[in-house]
Each structure stands twice: as structure tokens, then as C-alpha cells.
Amino acid sequence: MTLLDFARGPALQWSLIILVAGIVWRVLGAILLSTRKDLSTPRRKSGLKDGMGTIASRSLPASAFEKRIRFQHITGYAWHLALFVTVLFFGPHILFFESILGFGWPNLPNGVVLFAGAIALAILIALLIRRATNPVQKLISNADDYISVIIVMLPLLTGIIAFAHIGARYETLLAIHLLSIEAMFIWFPFGKLMHTAMTFPSRFQAGTSFGRRGIKA
Amino acid sequence: MNTPSQAFTEFQVSLAQLGQNTATDDWSDDQRMERARHTFMSRLDRRAAVDMDTCIHCGMCAEACHFYVATQEERFTPAYKIDPLRRFYRREVSPMRLFNRLFTRKLDADDLREWSELVFEACTGCGRCDMMCPMGINISDNINIMREGLAAAGLVPGELRELQDEQREKNTLFGVGADELRSVASKLAEQGTQLPLDKVSADVLLLTTAVEIRLFPEAIAACAKIMQKSGADWTISTEAFEASNLGLISGDKASRRSAISRIADKAKSCGASTVVVPESGHAYQALRWESANELGEALPFEVLAISEYVARALKDGKLSLKPASDLGSVTYHDPCRLSRQGGVFAEPREVLQVMGLDVRETDSNRRENLCCGGGCGEYAISRSARIRQQAFDLKRHELDDTQADAVVTGCNNCRINLMIGAEKSGWDMPVISLVETVAGNLAE
């Protein structure tokens, strides 16, 4: 079995199993904990609207606070957008998804995707430097905060290298790219990449718990 | 204006003396850890678990916290204040706990001691960080859990401990109990305002606070006038008049519960349909939002802040106000625990507008309002005086920027903290009470 066969076969299978099982385990582990019913009389009925409202509002600029957190907001938006473009609109990626899902979609020109990938990588590097130097972030960071960023940088880096055919045979570069993605899948449920699954539930519960008191969170 | 009265000076002397004779617990570090552990275990429910699992350590919450913004000290970052709880969650509760133990340092009693400073002295529980967190984490709720754990471990600052014990054991605060209330009642009677104390049955149970009795008897008179004018069948109980709840602040469950039960029992025994909370933000939070959960049952009465009561009476035509002649423009300071934590935003503003006042908003307002810097028992803790003053300066600038004639607020604690800050910095914007302004402008 070549490295590429391994990366496409057992490594992919097992990393996906760990990814899915880990996410399910971790989400259930939190969601199944008991929580006491709030017995106070709500100011108004709260529910879906408040929860969805907070999901939406925390993605929008934060009025009075905004000027103090603009850097994080802009980098946050730019990073997630660049990542989506890179993952979802690169021709070979779409072919890969098509082989699994059975359908594909139009791709963006390679130059655009490469640019997005480079931006995403650059933002991660900037965020990593900020984490290591900004006094607040430095203080609150743990190993997971660094590991999670680095493990997301690797697929971007190996992807760009594979695209540019630098340093080794394309098959080997592709295998390394796949393996770096699989490493990320494996790490995913153990660290804070889990925020992908948790952010909306968390915002939702903030929305409803403040909402019943009459506060638009 | 803002010249300190003698009562205010004396009150500050009592504040300075707090904590000198506080009881301490003779526990070993292991015992303290065990007690904290027990509390954390019982309080880390689904809500808290989702919070603990979602924080991405972005640090944005720092920018919401007046203590960080004012001092730029990174230790005051809200997420850092709950770091021990998160570590505890990761090691003991998380579904990944076995794995997490490899990377997460175990909590010890020294951590608890260190964080006692951060969560009591450098947090007013204002909840501003909750509004800022992009992940929707309820940080102030988790800080409450921290406080409860620390209280269980006997690590509450001396000042709060002394007040909390006094309230639970003697049913007094700052030495103010039934006798002091009676003597204020007779003084007010001489001035023509009757307080119907201890009626056997009444529709409205009005509360007050030790702080009002000592410093702001005009606020009590104001509530009384409002009750009278609105035609309420009301009373104040000499056994259960104290709205403040030091246990809510210190995290001590027994104290919190006893203060709540005293009021709930009295309201039930006199058949009150409404309990009216005076100008005290944390008292509102305790009674309006915590009491049913603390007692484990829905309450048979409604809890209203005095500003809600006034707004409702105006709407129902039971009360009317004339234009305030001595004031033009005001800015309203939202007490954190009444507004951002309690949901009372609209009523105070409506009431001010009915009096024809030009209500100017500060740059941060309503759900984003800046804390006065000393709410929630903070002003009692002598060690936090420095950062409190720095936080006050932030607030002061926002208030000054409105160029209003006065700042109106609906909480005694905010009022005291603003007065202390004003005294120290020579700031001269008048700090006035909403309820006193209302009582001064009741239409015949």
C-alpha cells in the first residue's frame, strides 16, 4: 500500500470515525447533563425567537463595543470566509466531494482559491502571533489554543504546497495533504475546534435565558 | 452638589471598619477543596457545560469589562476569572475528562485563594461581558458559580462575610434592624409621611434597605408617598423589610436563602399580591429572578421594582406626575442587576419622560451600559478601592459627555458608588434617585 493509498483508505476511514464519534460523544456529554427548570415567572415568553436572535446578533457588529474589537471581528469573518472558499470551491475538492456525495457544484478559478487559501493561512499566522504576544490572550491560552490553530494551518500549508508541486512527487504531496486533514479530524473532538458544533447552541441558550428576563442578548 | 452629608461620612467609616472582626473557618486546604468541589459539581449543569465547552479564548470579553478597560490589567479578563471552573469542568465533568487530565492542571486551594480576589474584588457581576462574547457565553453566571464555590470553601472577603453573617444571624445589616426602621418611621411621621408598619394584611409589601434607612430616608419617604398616592393597601414589615441579599453577592447559599425566605414568608402571611423592591439592583435580581429557584417553587406574588410599579400606576391612571421644574436634561444610569441582568430598561425612561425631562443616553447604554464600578457589594471591599475608582472614571467620562444636568439612577448601591467616586475626584454632576424625583413631582 502506498502512502496515498493509506491516506485515502484506512486513515481517512478511521479519522472520520473518530471525528463523528467524538463530536457525538462530546455534544451528548454536555447536552445530557441535567439542568434545573427556571421557576421564576418570565417577563415574556421566550424561545425560538430569542435564541435565533442571539445566534444572528452575535455575528453582527456589536454597537458600543465594536470599536474595541474590530480587529477580531474582521479577522474572524475573513478567516472563516477564506476557509469556506478554499474548502468548497477548489476544483479537485469538489471532485472529491462528488465522489462521496454523488453531486458536485461549479468551482472558482484556481487563482482565486489559492489567494483565499493564502489569506486564510496568513490570518492564522497573525492570530497565532497575537495569541502569543497579546497580554490578555497569552494569559488565557492553554495548549489546546495553540494546537488547534497549528493543526488547522497544516492542511492549508500542505494544500498550497501540493498545488504548487514543490519538493516531492505530486502523489506524496497529496498524501501528506490528506494526512494533515485527517490529523485535524482526529484532533477536532478533543479540542476547541468543537466550537464549530457548540457556538449556535451556546448563543441560543444565552438568547433564551436573557430573553425570558426581557433582555435582548 | 454632592457634598457628603454627615450620615454619608459615618457610613464610610462603618465601611472602613468592616471585615476586621470577621469569623474565619479553621479548615485545611483539603477540606476547602472538597467543599468547593462539591459546589462546583452540583452547579455545573448543562448550561454551564455548554459555556465551558464553547469558549475559544479569544479574549474579546476583556474589552467589555470596566475593570480591564480601566486598568489594562489582563488578569481582569472575564474569561480568566472563570478559568478555575473551566479547568475543573475539563478534569472532572467533561465527557473528555480522562483525556483532559493529561493537559489540564489540577485545581488547588492556592488557586481558590488567588481567584477569590478576582471574582469578588474585580467583578461586579454586571454581565456586560455576557453581551459581548461572540460565543454567547454567560460569563457572569459562571462567576456566580465561582463565588458559590469560594463561599463554600470559606474564601469570601472579610467585608462581605461579615455583612452576610450579620444578615443571616441577626437580621440586620450595618447594624440596622427593626428599631432603626421604627425610628426612621417616627421621624418621617413628624414630617408628615406615615409608614404603615406591620399591618396584618396588605396587598403590597414594600421593602426598603439598611442603606436607605441610614443614608437615604428621603427614598423611603418617596416610596411611601407613591404608595399612598396610588391608593395601594400597603405595609412595611419590621421583621422582613430588608431587600438586600448579601448571600446573593457572597455566594453563600444559606444566607441567600434565609433572606429570601423571610420576605416570601412575610408576603404570604400578609396575603400580599405584590412585593415592591426599592432602588436596589441586586435585591431585584435576588427576588425577581432567583427567589423562586432558591425556594424550589413558583411564588404566589409578583415582584416589581419601584420603577416598574410607578410606570404601571401611571399607565393605569392611579398616579400622575407634573413636569419637573428644577431639572432640564438628565441621563439615566442603568443599574446592571436591575437592567442588563433584570430586564428593567423601559420603565425608568418612560417615567422620566412623563416628567418632561430630556433623557440623554450615554455612549454605552441599556444592555451595554457601563457599570458604576462598585455595584453589588463591591464598594464595601476596601482592597478594591483603587480599581473601583479607575472604573468610576470611565463611567464619569461617559456621563459627562451627555452634558446632562444630573444623573438619575435606580439603585442605592450605584448611587453610593457614584457618590464615593465623586467625593474622591471632585466630580460635581448631581447623582439623584429616580424614586425621589418622582415623589417630588407627584401631581395633586
Ligand code: SF4
Ligand atoms: S469572549 Fe467569550 S469566547 Fe472569547 S474568551 Fe471571552 S468568554 Fe471566551
Ligand code: SF4
Ligand atoms: S460581569 Fe462585569 S465586572 Fe464581572 S467580569 Fe463581566 S464585565 Fe467584568
